Amino acid sequence: MVIRHAARDELERVIALIATRKVGPWPEELRGWEDLERILPGSTAHSARRDASLAELQEIRLLRDKVATVLLDPAAPHAPSHLGDLVDTYGLTPRITALGEPIGFLSFRAGMVGHVAERVIGAALAAFSSGEAQYIHECEAEGCITPFLDASPRHNRAYCSDRCSTKMRVRRHRQNQADDIAGS
Ligand SMILES: [Zn+2]
Known part of the structure; x- marks a missing residue:
């Protein structure tokens, strides 16, 4: 039960991240590292530099937008393959830390982008596998x-x-x- 709750908490965080994306008249709300740290606590500790670049932030926004299309329409025929494409793009490999622990992922990307990819795509994979993705609505x-x-x-x-x-x-x-x- 504890494990399920941990997975759900992480999914809630990813949904909060999705909510920051720019849609129509709604502006971009992932404006900086403070926003990212508030939504995904611990993520900015993985930044190689204190002054993490705008390019990294832009990359995290793109990752967020791709995960959003998958999670907001999980029944779409191409959703699973799009999720697979994200796994390939960020070179995620499954990792288990102990008996009974949830599956985690390691990205070949270093730094914060890799860390965010591991968490966000990992949560999306778990939500697909459990079927919980079908209960994400707007x-x-x-x-x-x-x-x-x-x-x-x-x-x-x-x-x-x-x-x-x-x-x-x-x-x-x-x-x-x-x-x-x-x-x-
Ligand atoms: Zn509302």
């Missing part, structure tokens, strides 16, 4: 596209947060009132 609230993992027992969550859920409930209520007035 919020249905108007004006929100935040991805979230629907871990509810009946898998019927539609909104990313209580805030979005409340917002839409208020909106439905107002709509009903407006309909009542129009109908009376």
Whole structure:
């Protein structure tokens, strides 16, 4: 059970990373190392230099965007092969540290990009293998596209947060009132 929770926590972090990508009018929110460290704690410790380059950040954004296409549409016919392409690109090999421990991955890429690839692609592989990837959805609230993992027992969550859920409930209520007035 502890192992499953650890895997889910990591998947939640990867989903939070996906949420930073630039989509339509929503701006890029992975702006620097502080953002990366907040979302994936421990990752910036793997940077070779203190002043990690913009090229590295750009590469991590591209990796994030590729993982996003796979995780947000896991039933797409090409999703598994795209995930396999990412494994090849970052040269991931499976590693086990002890009996009963989850499978980890080592990238042939050194430094922070390699570390982030190991974690992000590793979490995506685990989510595919467990089937949990099918419960990653984008919020249905108007004006929100935040991805979230629907871990509810009946898998019927539609909104990313209580805030979005409340917002839409208020909106439905107002709509009903407006309909009542129009109908009376
Ligand atoms: Zn939302």
